[in-house]
Amino acid sequence: MSIRQRATLDDVARLAHVSPKTVSRVFSQRHLVSPATAEAVLAAAKRLKFRPNTVARNLRGGASNTVGFVIGELLNPFYSTVATGLERVLADNGKTLIVASTDDTAEGEERVADTLLAQRVAALLMVPVGEDQSYLEGERQLGCPVISIDRPARNLVADSVVLENRTGAFSATRSLMARGHRKIAYICNPAAVYTQAERIQGYREAIASGGRAEPTPWERLLDDPAANPAAVVADLLAMDDAPTAIIAGNNRMCIGALQVLDSLEHPPALIGFDDFDTADILGVSVVSHDAVDMGRQAAELALERIMDPTGFTRQIIIPTKLIHRGSGEHPPYA
Amino acid sequence: MSIRQRATLDDVARLAHVSPKTVSRVFSQRHLVSPATAEAVLAAAKRLKFRPNTVARNLRGGASNTVGFVIGELLNPFYSTVATGLERVLADNGKTLIVASTDDTAEGEERVADTLLAQRVAALLMVPVGEDQSYLEGERQLGCPVISIDRPARNLVADSVVLENRTGAFSATRSLMARGHRKIAYICNPAAVYTQAERIQGYREAIASGGRAEPTPWERLLDDPAANPAAVVADLLAMDDAPTAIIAGNNRMCIGALQVLDSLEHPPALIGFDDFDTADILGVSVVSHDAVDMGRQAAELALERIMDPTGFTRQIIIPTKLIHRGSGEHPPYA
């Protein structure tokens, strides 16, 4: 199984008896070449199995046709869904998507961003993990736009696309209150991220709007990746003054809660954040959003910035929506 | 917010009063440069915010440090899970992952593969969609290895990583038979893909091993993306001779079946293919597999082939495992 040589533009030119430049034109500005010449060139290209090299092509321009996406963990369905939206828009615009994971660490983020920048991505999309993205400021000034997804970047001028977290949590809480709940818990893990800070805020505002001044004793803001969601819920329910309703700050906590609630005769009401496949079967009410659209909008923002790196930065807010499926609509059982 | 120029290796050389070649060495073969010179170069590089350009670097070598992954739909958790495994191994080996979706069409596959090959990916990983991948034969001979994931490529010499589909379906069927089931249905959509062909085969073999020669009347092999899984199940259950157990050939069909079964007092037994997040909560027995590992193995195969494009192709089989959770272990209710 021998390895042949790859044909270059020059090879094609030679075979077609034209100059390299003409071949180049055939593959980029066909209309500037006479039909006869073009045909001859294409025939030669075909015979040699010639394929233009995008990399060499972009070497001139400075930036490539690739866009980087720095993500915590592709395994997380939320991010892979965002990636789907990104990829669709980018592909439609002749760009390809490079994905790189940070393992959810700040060092990982910087390392990975570095790799992507070395590839001269035309734009850098990222879900920030670290506390500080100022290390990207130089690149931004060098013309590589940065778009922050799901959480705003810190100490860096960057466009961002985030969810309507606060309002989402607020509505969920108010919805429970409207059904008579007064003892509403909020559980999440990890808690030290922008999205949770916002959601907690929304929860607290709703609680406060009900006349309660001090924070509730039912907040469980964990920050231990190893923590067992089910145990947290079990603890809450064992309280003397147990909550009659629970808001789960994310997917994992919601599913963890379900494991406990499933076996109860009179479970507390439950509303999750982030929709999931079997939520309708399980009758779980959730604060939902369109993550594909989030990716799409981020990609469009990126394309816009690639065209024009100057101009004011923008923040796009993706709406959230409370979906009623039963688990969050019954009154307190006590 | 002015756009500055990006510093090149030459700029650094000039500032450090050394030749470009020396700068190059500092960034690739540091040990060949005297510590003093290296330090001076690094200082200059830092001042100019110099970052080596991977693209230009790879221009010489012929192939890049990128690996392409052609996928039907990143939205499908199975594929995004595979992508996770891929990315981890590739990142550990200094390669970056480019993902591109085909929208599950053969034309899409070819178009997307073309884009990736034009980027000179060092290897092409793909979940084949079309009926024929012979169009890649030329590239393979040109030194770009192709690794087929989840289904073997057709008319193309390529390594592949697939699941133990047949045995998985066989075990599931036998397990149901061991619990007294004789009327076992198999439902899937789409049916015209390798994985389903294999699983159906395993199902039939198990049925045959029970002494039944002719095919069962409970096979529902659909090929209509718009078909409603729940309706298929409802139809089955409405039969005079309704099945007492159902095997769902994939995730979507399994969840569709659940929607119907959930409301029945004496539902038929159910075993799904592909695990999912809430399967344990719902008590759904499934034929499970490790998709992250699948990606990992595919990536390792790719790296191996990049090093040595010759040699025999291999097929790696990822084991499947029947997980008992209740839905598939009860006897027939009739």
Place this chain on the structure above:
DNA sequence: TTGAAAGCGATACCAC
């Protein structure tokens, strides 16, 4: 409409 020549940013080969 077509072509010659000079890069793009880095590396490799070969001297010193």
Place this chain on the structure above:
DNA sequence: GTGGTATCGCTTTCAA
């Protein structure tokens, strides 16, 4: 240890 020089594959002036 260090430096010239050609080169990777293509595109962009600028002429013809």
